[in-house]
Structure formats: structure tokens, C-alpha cells
Amino acid sequence: MNRNEEYKEALKNRLTENRYIHSLNVADSAKELALIYGCDPEKAYTVGLVHDCCKDEPAGLQLSYMIENGVELSEYELDVAKLYHAICGRAYAEKVFGITDEDMLNAIRYHTTGRKGMSLLEKVVFIADFISAERDYDGVEVMREKAKRSLDEAIVEGLGFTIKDLVDRDRIIHPDTVSAYNDAMFNLQNNKSGE
Ligand code: DGI
Ligand code: FE
Ligand code: FE
Numbered sequence: 425m426n427r428n429e430e431y432k433e434a435l436k437n438r439l440t441e442n443r444y445i446h447s448l449n450v451a452d453s454a455k456e457l458a459l460i461y462g463c464d465p466e467k468a469y470t471v472g473l474v475h476d477c478c479k480d481e482p483a484g485l486q487l488s489y490m491i492e493n494g495v496e497l498s499e500y501e502l503d504v505a506k507l508y509h510a511i512c513g514r515a516y517a518e519k520v521f522g523i524t525d526e527d528m529l530n531a532i533r534y535h536t537t538g539r540k541g542m543s544l545l546e547k548v549v550f551i552a553d554f555i556s557a558e559r560d561y562d563g564v565e566v567m568r569e570k571a572k573r574s575l576d577e578a579i580v581e582g583l584g585f586t587i588k589d590l591v592d593r594d595r596i597i598h599p600d601t602v603s604a605y606n607d608a609m610f611n612l613q614n615n616k617s618g619e
Pocket of ligand 3: 446450475476553
């Protein structure tokens with residue numbers, strides 16, 4: 425039995441209305457992708473639901489929560505508050521939501537940067553976040569098509585977009601972001617998608 429209804433109630437109180445709607449939509453997209461690519465649709469739905477559970481907390485509170493719970497941050501993570509919510513979210517999901525499945529916890533932890541060697545569930549959640557129903561950026565339809573065709577193709581498209589944007593804005597690019605891009609590109613070029 426899953427605890428999704430309980431998580432929804434908790435998230436309604438923790439998140440802004442738009443962020444809550446985003447979470448419901450990512451859950452739906454993650455379930456759809458899981459059914460296409462053959463990973464557990466229930467796990468994908470739950471991770472989609474909770475992936476941004478700490479996003480609307482002030483950065484200072486997220487930081488103290490991580491410190492209290494013994495979460496260690498690298499220099500790049502410490503300096504990039506936008507990345508806190510994924511790392512903090514993993515700790516919160518384990519401690520408060522009682523999620524113990526390591527693959528689900530990793531899918532929350534790496535949903536913003538990605539990483540080298542992502543599991544199918546991690547990839548599914550990573551891409552679901554880009555194509556959820558309320559997303560309307562230029563190019564979202566291309567992303568939705570690619571997501572149905574190949575997760576690695578969608579990762580290259582999505583991270584290519586993110587990395588260009590970060591370069592344009594003089595932001596630090598997390599090493600996991602770069603590794604995730606290279607890994608997906610390598611898989612595409614060597615037909616090693618693992619899908
Ligand atoms: O939480 P969401 O808005 O749904 O999406 P997300 O968790 O993918 O966060 C997207 C934000 O994270 C976006 O503003 C770009 C930023 N981001 C992703 N990777 C990196 C990054 N920011 C920096 N500085 N470095 C990264 O590697
Ligand atoms: Fe996020
Ligand atoms: Fe999100």
C-alpha cells in the first residue's frame with residue numbers, strides 16, 4: 425500500500441499552489457515514462473510527487489536541516505542554493521515521509537543535476553520534471569517527443585539547454601550536471617542506452 429494520499433496532504437501545506445500542481449504533473453509524467461521504459465510506475469509516481477518537497481523552504485532552513493541530519497555538501501553544492509532542495513528533499517523524504525528505497529531516494533537526490541550512471545528510475549524522474557503538463561517553455565514539445573523516443577536523447581536535449589543557460593548567466597555548473605550530459609551523449613553515440 426502506498427502513502428501517496430498522505431504525501432499529497434503534506435505537500436499541499438508545504439508548497440505553493442503552482443509547485444503543488446507541478447508535483448502532481450511530474451508524478452503523472454513519471455508514471456507514463458515508467459510504463460514506456462519498464463521501471464516501476466508506482467515508485468516513479470511517488471518520487472514525482474515528492475521530488476520538490478523542500479523547494480519552497482528558505483535556503484537557510486534547508487541548509488540547517490541538512491546540517492542537523494549530517495548531510496555533507498561539496499563546495500559547489502554549498503555555493504549553489506538552487507541545488508539544496510534536491511539534496512534536502514532526499515533527507516526529508518527519508519526521515520519524514522519514511523521512504524527507504526535507495527533508488528527512489530537517489531531519484532530525488534539527483535533530480536536537478538542528474539549524474540553519471542543514472543538508473544532507469546532516476547532518468548525517468550529527471551525527464552518527467554522537464555515535460556510535466558504545466559511546462560510551456562520554447563521547445564517543450566520537442567522534449568516531449570524525445571522523451572517518448574529515448575531517455576538519453578531527452579537528457580542530452582534538456583541538459584544541453586540547462587548548461588547553455590547556466591553559461592549565459594555565469595553560474596557554476598555542478599560536476600554531476602556535466603557528467604550526466606557526457607554520459608547520456610556517450611550512450612547515444614555508442615548505442616548503449618541501456619533502455
Ligand atoms: O525544481 P524545478 O524548478 O522543478 O527543477 P529543477 O530541480 O531541475 O531545478 C532547475 C533549476 O536548477 C534551474 O534554475 C537551473 C538549476 N540548475 C540545474 N543544474 C544546475 C543548476 N544550477 C547551477 N548553478 N548549477 C547546476 O549544475
Ligand atoms: Fe526540483
Ligand atoms: Fe520539479
